[in-house]
Amino acid sequence: MDIQFIDELAANGRTPLHDALPGAKIAASALLLAAAIAASSPGAAGFVAAAVLLAAYATRQPLEYTVRMALYPLVFAALFAIGSVLSDPMYALTVVAKAFTAGLVAATLITTTSFVDVFSIIARIFPSVVADALFMGYRAFFILIDELQGLITAVRLRGGVSGTLREQLSTYGKMLGVLVIHSADMTERMYQVMQVRGYSKLIPSTRRHQPFGAQDLVLLAYSALILLGVFLYR
Amino acid sequence: MSHLHIPDGVLPLPWIIAGLAATAVILLLCVFSVKRQDRARTVPRIAILSAVMMLAMSLPIPVLHYHVNLTVLVGMMAGPAEGFIAGFITNLILALTAHGGITVIGLNALITGLEITLGWLLWKALRDRGGRPLVKSGFITLVVLAVSTTAMLGIVAGTRVNPTLAMHDHHVHSSDMDAHLESVKPFATIAYTAGAVGWAIEAIVTGSVVQFISESRPDLVGMSVAGEPKSDGDRPKTDSEEG
Numbered sequence: 001m002d003i004q005f006i007d008e009l010a011a012n013g014r015t016p017l018h019d020a021l022p023g024a025k026i027a028a029s030a031l032l033l034a035a036a037i038a039a040s041s042p043g044a045a046g047f048v049a050a051a052v053l054l055a056a057y058a059t060r061q062p063l064e065y066t067v068r069m070a071l072y073p074l075v076f077a078a079l080f081a082i083g084s085v086l087s088d089p090m091y092a093l094t095v096v097a098k099a100f101t102a103g104l105v106a107a108t109l110i111t112t113t114s115f116v117d118v119f120s121i122i123a124r125i126f127p128s129v130v131a132d133a134l135f136m137g138y139r140a141f142f143i144l145i146d147e148l149q150g151l152i153t154a155v156r157l158r159g160g161v162s163g164t165l166r167e168q169l170s171t172y173g174k175m176l177g178v179l180v181i182h183s184a185d186m187t188e189r190m191y192q193v194m195q196v197r198g199y200s201k202l203i204p205s206t207r208r209h210q211p212f213g214a215q216d217l218v219l220l221a222y223s224a225l226i227l228l229g230v231f232l233y234r
Numbered sequence: 235m236s237h238l239h240i241p242d243g244v245l246p247l248p249w250i251i252a253g254l255a256a257t258a259v260i261l262l263l264c265v266f267s268v269k270r271q272d273r274a275r276t277v278p279r280i281a282i283l284s285a286v287m288m289l290a291m292s293l294p295i296p297v298l299h300y301h302v303n304l305t306v307l308v309g310m311m312a313g314p315a316e317g318f319i320a321g322f323i324t325n326l327i328l329a330l331t332a333h334g335g336i337t338v339i340g341l342n343a344l345i346t347g348l349e350i351t352l353g354w355l356l357w358k359a360l361r362d363r364g365g366r367p368l369v370k371s372g373f374i375t376l377v378v379l380a381v382s383t384t385a386m387l388g389i390v391a392g393t394r395v396n397p398t399l400a401m402h403d404h405h406v407h408s409s410d411m412d413a414h415l416e417s418v419k420p421f422a423t424i425a426y427t428a429g430a431v432g433w434a435i436e437a438i439v440t441g442s443v444v445q446f447i448s449e450s451r452p453d454l455v456g457m458s459v460a461g462e463p464k465s466d467g468d469r470p471k472t473d474s475e476e477g
Contacts, residue, residue, distance in 0.1 A: 033337070069331065080241075109330070129265050130265065137320075137327075141285040177443040177446030187278045190282075194278065199277075
């Protein structure tokens with residue numbers, strides 16, 4: 001999981017799916033996710049996966065990366081299905097196919113919509129403490145990962161990654177320790193900045209509400225049709 | 235083996251709804267409990283803790299391809315309320331990257347919250363006793379992860395027994411139940427064997443982090459700084475206290 005790369009794909013991609021409104025993409029993803037969950041056979045789950053892949057291909061998405069992302073939940077689905085392989089192989093196959101399809105939906109959404117856009121919509125249902133921490137946490141992640149990468153390079157250059165596995169894990173732990181201490185300092189800086197700027201228990205969003213355009217409606221209709229298809233032929 | 239990692243479409247709907255509902259209630263209780271604190275201080279702290287967890291979960295350890303979670307560390311540093319919110323945020327962001335199902339966020343957050351709370355409770359009990367922080371926190375991590383893996387297996391075992399059938403269908407035979415539970419065994423075997431390796435890795439890393447912090451900034455894990463009165467790491471200060 002490379003959040004930096006995902007963010008890069010979502011922020012800098014120029015495809016019709018990138019241009020669709022975040023609200024439409026989230027709603028379409030919810031419909032496709034519902035279709036994946038409602039599928040009760042490998043064929044039905046495969047149908048939804050094919051529909052998502054078709055939409056991604058038609059809109060020139062980097063399929064290789066989204067498919068690779070979707071393969072991650074497959075491993076855990078396989079673990080879950082392993083107990084049913086002999087007694088009910090179709091159930092096991094359905095579990096794996098559904099997991100892949102759901103992963104594909106999530107991967108397509110997040111590689112075409114920036115996290116911030118997704119947050120600005122889903123954060124509306126959360127209390128403001130959670131919503132604000134969600135935005136700030138995401139921003140802090142990028143600051144900390146830069147710092148950690150610099151730290152890893154410095155430790156490597158000084159031969160700090162040699163030794164037994166136990167020693168390497170210990171070194172890794174100490175690096176995280178440095179990061180935790182830096183993050184505590186960062187918390188203090190953020191607090192001071194928020195005090196100076198007059199934090200009033202809410203970070204306002206500057207995103208304006210826009211009505212759905214033609215491509216948003218097409219996307220929603222396409223997803224709704226897939227869901228209908230699954231309900232009819234599952 | 236901390237968060238469930240169970241993808242979407244696997245668990246029955248009643249379990250998903252129950253997980254989301256329980257998480258919503260606990261999240262609201264946590265938000266309510268931090269309400270009296272200075273928000274300009276609480277929000278960045280929760281944000282940074284979730285960023286640290288996200289960072290740990292997004293970087294696999296070379297060769298082993300295992301990632302640590304640092305949930306126990308977050309419990310030690312932040313306590314259950316702020317820790318639960320941070321854990322929820324981390325799970326939400328990870329689910330959006332197909333790292334654990336979106337519909338399983340509720341159950342994932344409950345398991346993560348269990349680790350955070352247990353970590354906090356055990357650290358509170360052992361913190362001021364003798365022994366190196368490395369050993370104490372490593373031991374706590376092992377215990378917490380063993381409990382959370384068992385809780386996760388409990389959920390998996392429970393979901394295999396269709397709750398609707400179990401509760402309303404009086405014709406469910408015990409042999410059906412046995413067959414359901416039998417099918418969970420391979421999953422449990424893998425979870426406990428692979429999990430045990432993961433617990434050991436997490437224990438060493440968490441122990442090293444806590445040892446390092448206790449030598450440099452002991453106040454962060456609620457330990458006393460030499461020559462200074464012990465800080466109250468368990469209860470964040472209220473506005474009036476900070477004023």
